Amino acid sequence: xxxxxxxxxxxxxxxxxxxxxxxxALKLKEIEYKYVEENLGNKSEELIKYNPVYKKVPVFxxxxxxxxxxxxxxxxxxxIWKQNPILPNDPYQRSLAxxxxxxxxxxxxxxxFKSVFTIDENERxxxxxxxxxxxxxxxxxxxxxxxxxxxxxxxxIAAVFIAFWIPLVHEITDLKLFTDEKxxxxxxxSQEFLNHPVVKESxxxxxPLFAFFKARYExxxxxxx
Amino acid sequence: xxxxxxxxxxxxxxxxxxxxxxxxALKLKEIEYKYVEENLGNKSEELIKYNPVYKKVPVFxxxxxxxxxxxxxxxxxxxIWKQNPILPNDPYQRSLAxxxxxxxxxxxxxxxFKSVFTIDENERxxxxxxxxxxxxxxxxxxxxxxxxxxxxxxxxIAAVFIAFWIPLVHEITDLKLFTDEKxxxxxxxSQEFLNHPVVKESxxxxxPLFAFFKARYExxxxxxx
Numbered sequence: 001x002x003x004x005x006x007x008x009x010x011x012x013x014x015x016x017x018x019x020x021x022x023x024x025a026l027k028l029k030e031i032e033y034k035y036v037e038e039n040l041g042n043k044s045e046e047l048i049k050y051n052p053v054y055k056k057v058p059v060f061x062x063x064x065x066x067x068x069x070x071x072x073x074x075x076x077x078x079x080i081w082k083q084n085p086i087l088p089n090d091p092y093q094r095s096l097a098x099x100x101x102x103x104x105x106x107x108x109x110x111x112x113f114k115s116v117f118t119i120d121e122n123e124r125x126x127x128x129x130x131x132x133x134x135x136x137x138x139x140x141x142x143x144x145x146x147x148x149x150x151x152x153x154x155x156x157i158a159a160v161f162i163a164f165w166i167p168l169v170h171e172i173t174d175l176k177l178f179t180d181e182k183x184x185x186x187x188x189x190s191q192e193f194l195n196h197p198v199v200k201e202s203x204x205x206x207x208p209l210f211a212f213f214k215a216r217y218e219x220x221x222x223x224x225x
Numbered sequence: 226x227x228x229x230x231x232x233x234x235x236x237x238x239x240x241x242x243x244x245x246x247x248x249x250a251l252k253l254k255e256i257e258y259k260y261v262e263e264n265l266g267n268k269s270e271e272l273i274k275y276n277p278v279y280k281k282v283p284v285f286x287x288x289x290x291x292x293x294x295x296x297x298x299x300x301x302x303x304x305i306w307k308q309n310p311i312l313p314n315d316p317y318q319r320s321l322a323x324x325x326x327x328x329x330x331x332x333x334x335x336x337x338f339k340s341v342f343t344i345d346e347n348e349r350x351x352x353x354x355x356x357x358x359x360x361x362x363x364x365x366x367x368x369x370x371x372x373x374x375x376x377x378x379x380x381x382i383a384a385v386f387i388a389f390w391i392p393l394v395h396e397i398t399d400l401k402l403f404t405d406e407k408x409x410x411x412x413x414x415s416q417e418f419l420n421h422p423v424v425k426e427s428x429x430x431x432x433p434l435f436a437f438f439k440a441r442y443e444x445x446x447x448x449x450x
Contacts, residue, residue: 053328053362065317072323079316091304092290098297103278137278 008033009061011047013040014204015212017109017161018070019058023202024157025074029081071101074154086154100141101158107134112166116173116217119224132177135162139186146189156193163190164203168210172217233258234286236272238265239429240437242334242386243295244283248427249382250299254306296326299379311379325366326383332359337391341398341442344449357402360387364411371414381418388415389428393435397442 010026010033012019026033038047038057050059050066059066060073062080067073078086087094111131118124138159141147147155166178167190180187193199235251235258237244251258263272263282275284275291284291285298287305292298303311312319336356343349363384366372372380391403392415405412418424 062317067317067320067324069324069327072320072327075323076316076320079319091301092287092292094304095292095297095301098300099292099294102294102297 007063009036010034011036011038011044011050011057011059011061013038013057015209016057017165020160020164020202020204021070021157022058022060022073022077024152024160024199025077025086027198027202028084028086028152028157029077030083031077031081071098071105071158074157078154084151086148086152086157088148088153097147097154100138100147100155103134103138104155104158104161108138109161112161112177113169115175115177116169117220119220128175128177132182135178135183135186138162139183142185142189145192152193152196152199156189159189160193160199160203162186163193163199168206169213171210172214232288234261235259236261236263236269236275236282236284236286238263238282240434241282242390245385245389245427245429246295246382247283247285247298247302249377249385249424250302250311252423252427253309253311253377253382254302255308256302256306296323296330296383299382303379309376311373311377311382313373313378322372322379325363325372325380328359328363329380329383329386333363334386337386337402338394340400340402341394342445344445353400353402357407360403360408360411363387364408367410367414370417377418377421377424381414384414385418385424385428387411388418388424393431394438396435397439 008026008031010019010022012022012035014037023035036044036046038044040057043055047057047059048055050061051057051068054068056068058070058073059068060076061067062076067076074086087097108131111127111134114127115124115131118127144150146152147159162178170177178187178190194203233251233256235244235247237247237260239262248260261269261271263269265282268280272282272284273280275286276282276293279293281293283295283298284293285301286292287301292301299311312322333356336352336359339352340349340356343352369375371377372384387403395402403412403415419428
C-alpha cells in the first residue's frame with residue numbers, strides 16, 4: 001500500500017468528472033497521493049509527456065508509470081490496492097460493471113452535455129431524447145441502494161457524472177431532464193451517492209464550477225449570433 | 226474448462242470485426258462453443274433478449290448469462306479460462322493493453338471505415354487524415370513481433386480490424402492508406418498476425434465479404450446522386 005506521496009500522483013482538473021472518478025477511487029481505498037492541477041488552456045510539459053496521445057486529464061502516475069483513461073485507471077487502482085474493492089469479485093458481475101460504465105461514457109456523458117451545449121434547437125432536442133432514453137435504461141438497471149448493492153462500486157463511481165455534473169450543467173438552461181419524477185430510482189441513488197462521505201469529500205466546489213460552465217455556455221451563445 | 230457445447234454460445238455475424246475478436250480468443254483458448262449466425266436485417270428474439278440495450282453482435286452467452294461489447298467479452302473469457310492468457314499478468318501492462326484496445330476502437334475503427342464510406346470529399350479527406358494519424362501513433366507502439374511480444378495478446382486481437390478489415394474496405398475505393406511503405410512495422414505485424422494459425426482459422430472468407438462491402442458502398446453512392 002502506497003504511503004509515500006512521491007509514488008502516487010494524479011494530474012487533474014477540478015471540473016472534470018473523469019478526474020473525479022479517480023479521486024473517489026483513491027479516497028475509497030485511502031491511498032495518499034500528490035494532486036497536480038493542470039491548466040487545460042496551457043498544458044504542462046508533464047501532461048504532454050505522460051499522455052502524448054490525448055494530452056488530457058486524468059493521468060494517474062504510479063512510480064513514474066503513467067496511465068490515462070479514467071476507467072482504465074480505476075481498473076489499475078483496483079488491481080494494485082485490494083482494500084475496499086470497486087469491481088465485483090465474480091467475473092460475470094465484473095463484466096456487467098464494465099458494460100454499464102462503458103454505457104455511461106458512450107450514451108449518457110456526450111448526450112447530456114450536448115443537451116445544453118448545442119445551439120441548434122432540433123439537434124439539441126435530439127440529444128435530450130437520447131440522454132432521456134439512456135437514463136431510462138440505466139434507471140431499470142438499478143436494483144439496490146447503489147449499483148454495487150450496499151456499497152458503491154465501479155458503476156457508481158463512473159456515474160458520478162450523472163449525480164453531480166448533469167444537474168449542474170442542466171441548470172444553466174433550466175432543463176428539467178434528470179428529475180425525481182422522471183427517474184425516481186436513479187434520482188434517489190444520486191442523493192445517496194452524493195451524501196456518501198467518500199464522494200462528498202471528492203467532489204469539486206459547486207458554485208465556481210457552475211459559473212465556469214455558465215460562462216462557457218454564454219460564450220457559445222454569443223459566438224453563434 | 227467448458228467442453229459441453231451447450232454451455233458456451235456466441236451470437237455473431239460473419240462480417241463483423243468485433244465478432245471475429247471473440248472467435249480468435251475462443252480459438253486461442255481452445256474453448257468449444259456453439260456459434261449462431263444472426264441475420265442483422267432480421268434480428269432474432271434471442272439477440273434482442275440477450276442484448277436489449279444495443280441489439281448488436283457479438284453476444285457471448287455462458288451458462289445462459291449474456292455479455293455484450295467485444296472488449297468486455299474478451300476480459301471475461303480471459304478471467305474464466307486461464308490457459309493462453311490474452312491480457313498480460315502485470316497490472317501496468319494490463320492497463321496499457323486496455324488503453325490501446327480502446328484507442329483502436331475510438332480512433333481507428335470509425336475513421337478507417339469513414340475513409341471509404343463518406344460521400345462528401347472534404348469529410349472523407351478528414352477521416353483519412355484522422356485514420357492515418359492514429360495508425361502512426363499505433364505504429365510507434367509496436368515493439369516486437371506482436372503487441373503481446375512473441376505471442377498475440379489483447380491488443381493484437383483488438384487490432385484484427387486493422388489487419389483484415391482495413392485493407393478489405395479500402396480496396397473498394399483503391400485507397401492506399403495502410404501500406405508497407407507508410408507503416409512498415411504495423412504492416413509487417415498484420416502479415417504475421419494474419420498468418421498466425423489461430424487467426425487464420427478465425428477470419429471470415431474474404432471474397433464474399435468484399436462483395437458485401439462493395440455493394441454497400443455502391444448503394445451509398447447511388448443514394449447520394
